[in-house]
Amino acid sequence: MRGLVGSELKAVRLGVAQLNKAGGLLNRKIDLIVRDSKTKPNEGAKQARDLIVNEKVDVLTGVCSSAVMLAMTAVSGELKTPLYSTIGNTQKANIQAFQPYFWQTQANALGEASAAAEFVALHKNWKTVVPMGFDYEWGHTSVDTFVSHLKRLRPDMVIAEPLFPKIGEANMTSYITAALTKNPDVVYEAVFGSGLINLVKQGKSFGLFKRSNLVTLMTVDVMQSLGNAMPDKGVAGYARAPFFELMGNPKAKAFVEAFKAKYNKYPDDWAVLGYDGLMFYAEVVKKAGSTDADKVIKALTKVSYDGLRGKGMTVRALDHQMSAPVWVGVVTKTGKYPFPIMKAVVRVGPDKTVPLAALVKALRAKAKSNN
């Protein structure tokens, strides 16, 4: 299983072990069944169907790819079995393709890209931006949202035509030089994982960080992988759950220490999200007093959850989107950890990351009229 899913799985295993040690859920031991969607939507849908019909699972989770998530949520709705996502975050699962047995526990792509636009808009001396995203569902959604949000916030900014490298592109140089021809003050990137590492490493040799700035999804796993190869300046990131910003929260601190003790590394965002999602589900089941799908869904929006990322987190009834924050900051090497982290971090709250109810309704109406 790919890196980011692998670390999420590690955290979920840790959480399941902790819950079972404390007597399980409703006095029943939790059984974790792991399947690989191979990042293929039809394979994900097939596995989801098999897990529900043959393994009789109570809940499905995980899913890295937004495309797989959309395929799985269709199965979840059809077979009335809960599915929650802690990685893939296309807002389509909450808005256009929404079905009541689905929820997601991190800011969706709309919220994340909006937070990035807010951050860019704050820099009044930035006049030109080149948007770039992976050429698939999430990349396009993020770029479109970023562009439309930024246009509203900063109508004076020049926004170049977006670039869309293929997912995981090994050679980003053509895209870097094409972006630099626009003399941008900032490049917005909806990329992650290996594509992002390639972009940063190759961007350095083209002077990208001397001539411009980068604003991108920046998760702990990427900062761990890049280490000293991270540029000293010019990189700002938005993150879903950076552990170093959560250490003031005793729950998060305990999780980080337990994770480090068990796996000998710091948890990345995916691990924090996987654990937080599981513990939220446990709270919901306790509230429902049952793992029955309809009872769980009924309790879902009534739980106020104190988790790793903050207190009083809730899932909204309208679209089953959790009130999750996004952190935006400047990447730097502090020496406190054996890899770079973010400093001057701003926590963008759910008031800015969760799409307005009116927008959700408008997007649904538009999707309906298109059909």
Place this chain on the structure above:
Amino acid sequence: MLIVQVFNGLMEGMMLFLIASGLTLIFGVSRIINFAHGSFYMLGAFLVYQFLPFLFDGTLAGFVIAVIGGALVVAAIGWLFERVFLRHIYQSNELMQLIITVALVLIIRDAVRLLWGSNDVVVSMPPELSNAIEISGSYFPVFQFAIFGVGLFVLFMMVAIIRFTRAGVLLRAATDDRGMVALLGVNQGRVFAAVFTAGSFLAGLAGGLAAPFGDINYLLDTNVILEAFIVVVIGGLGNLWGALAGAIAVGVLKSLGVLYFPRFAMVLIFVIMAAVLVVRSMNLFRNESRGLGEL
């Protein structure tokens, strides 16, 4: 603007040539389509990551030794694979080739995950190669020039060996008429083993050289093999000059496509590939058979 993009395309093309050269060499002589070529590339990259901490880490010399050492290990693995499995199937149909080489892809992928885990790893760029030459506000990375130089050297060596050495004569003969070479008393098996080993070495070399350029993970194999196949399909499988032309064409087209048609850059390459296949199927290429034998 245009010059930077063309330069960039040439550099990317040379990297693609380095990857595709081994693939086309192996096919040209033994008619084996080696699906594991990308896996050998990936192994080369991981071996550099493994060797570097023990070899003057952070120096150019350490990097060069690690790259050559890694490529030699990959070559040894290629030789072993050829001797144990491939040599039994030269007379079999393409399906058997597919099964055996794809099996190797899966074995290497699992071995890599077992040895190095599923997280991305990164190799630092040697300081001598991490700079860029700045010309009128545009940056030309030294690393790209180095890769271009190595690509030219590999091309020169391949042409020199194929044209001017006894081994090269045997290779060209084996490409043209395997039966006749066997009848003349040449041990075909040794020729095929040597070619597969050399092709594996080239894959390992390309992977090792590219290691500091980007991210290394166990999915690198499929990314690479796809691009290598595009190059050799455009250039003609088994045709060294074709591989060079195909690689440069793909690199430059991609680069210019990103600048002028950003939404269709990748589609453009596939359109060219499809057009080449259609034209070739109409038998319009006069030099269809031109391969290693005509060097």
